[in-house]
Amino acid sequence: MPNTQREIQELLADYAGALRDGCLPTFLKSLTREEAKRISESPDFWEATEVVRLMNSAGFGDNVVTPDVGLFISRVDAAIASRTKKAKASTREHSRSQVNLHP
Amino acid sequence: MDKALRNALRELTSSDAESKRRAMEPFVRSTFGIFIRHLHRYLGNEVECEDVLEDVYADIWENPDHLRAIDSEGQLLRTVYLYYMRKRLREVYRRMNRSSYLSSNDMQNLIAPELGLCDLISQTELKQVLHRLLGKLKARERKAMELWMAGMSNRAIANQLETTVGAVKMLEFRTVLKLRRMLKEYCEED
Numbered sequence: 001m002p003n004t005q006r007e008i009q010e011l012l013a014d015y016a017g018a019l020r021d022g023c024l025p026t027f028l029k030s031l032t033r034e035e036a037k038r039i040s041e042s043p044d045f046w047e048a049t050e051v052v053r054l055m056n057s058a059g060f061g062d063n064v065v066t067p068d069v070g071l072f073i074s075r076v077d078a079a080i081a082s083r084t085k086k087a088k089a090s091t092r093e094h095s096r097s098q099v100n101l102h103p
Numbered sequence: 104m105d106k107a108l109r110n111a112l113r114e115l116t117s118s119d120a121e122s123k124r125r126a127m128e129p130f131v132r133s134t135f136g137i138f139i140r141h142l143h144r145y146l147g148n149e150v151e152c153e154d155v156l157e158d159v160y161a162d163i164w165e166n167p168d169h170l171r172a173i174d175s176e177g178q179l180l181r182t183v184y185l186y187y188m189r190k191r192l193r194e195v196y197r198r199m200n201r202s203s204y205l206s207s208n209d210m211q212n213l214i215a216p217e218l219g220l221c222d223l224i225s226q227t228e229l230k231q232v233l234h235r236l237l238g239k240l241k242a243r244e245r246k247a248m249e250l251w252m253a254g255m256s257n258r259a260i261a262n263q264l265e266t267t268v269g270a271v272k273m274l275e276f277r278t279v280l281k282l283r284r285m286l287k288e289y290c291e292e293d
Binding site: 008009010012013015016017018019020021022023024025028029031032033035036037039040044046047048049050051052053054055056057058059060061062063064065069072073075076077079080083 | 124127128131132135136139140141143144145146147148149151152153156157158160161164165196199202203204205206209210212213214216219220221222226229230233248251252253254256257269271272273275276277279280282283286
């Protein structure tokens with residue numbers, strides 16, 4: 001039977017492609033047990049991923065910077081408001097349980 | 104570090120809740136570009152980068168203590184990566200641990216690694232360095248890298264170089280390792 005496992009250079013090329021195309025989960029799911037072991041044991045693979053990340057950033061990093069940050073700021077505001085609400089709710093919950101403990 | 108960012112950092116780390124809230128907008132405006140580009144290195148996906156960054160900013164708002172006494176953009180990025188981003192990056196594909204054969208340690212090294220080579224240099228400097236280093240490669244190596252960075256598939260690169268896909272992958276692998284050695288020398292000199 002032919003060996004269908006990818007060699008380390010193929011694994012790196014597929015990781016780089018997945019990172020560039022924004023579909024890392026597809027790469028992660030595609031790994032077989034043998035390939036995952038190969039990655040784990042290859043220092044070259046780990047060294048190469050550092051450069052691939054830098055190249056990806058230099059080549060495509062600017063595409064993710066939206067010209068208008070306003071919309072994103074409102075998302076952050078909403079996240080902060082939601083956390084504040086949760087914190088207040090948990091404080092109320094906590095004080096209620098304190099009351100129950102000492103009737 | 105510019106004045107707006109310096110002021111935002113000072114207010115963000117103050118004990119007054121209202122000042123903290125007011126400081127978030129200028130802080131996000133000044134740092135969004137730096138942080139999202141950095142996250143893009145690890146995820147490569149705009150939607151995931153924004154989701155992670157939203158949580159990172161909310162974490163910073165909740166607990167900004169690590170950002171006291173920051174006096175440069177490099178130091179800010181390093182601190183934010185180590186104390187806020189990494190934790191969130193580890194969570195992105197945590198659910199996939201069950202369906203992937205990669206160990207959780209390897210998964211973490213792939214998605215949220217330690218800061219490595221030249222990780223904190225600015226985007227502009229990174230582009231200049233890579234451009235210079237690509238110029239030092241052999242013509243075939245340089246062409247493969249340039250075509251890859253132009254968004255071409257390995258099959259399209261193979262057609263351009265009149266070779267096989269397997270040979271292109273091997274060429275890319277060797278060239279990336281060569282670039283790493285060159286980058287390491289550059290960072291050590293720097």
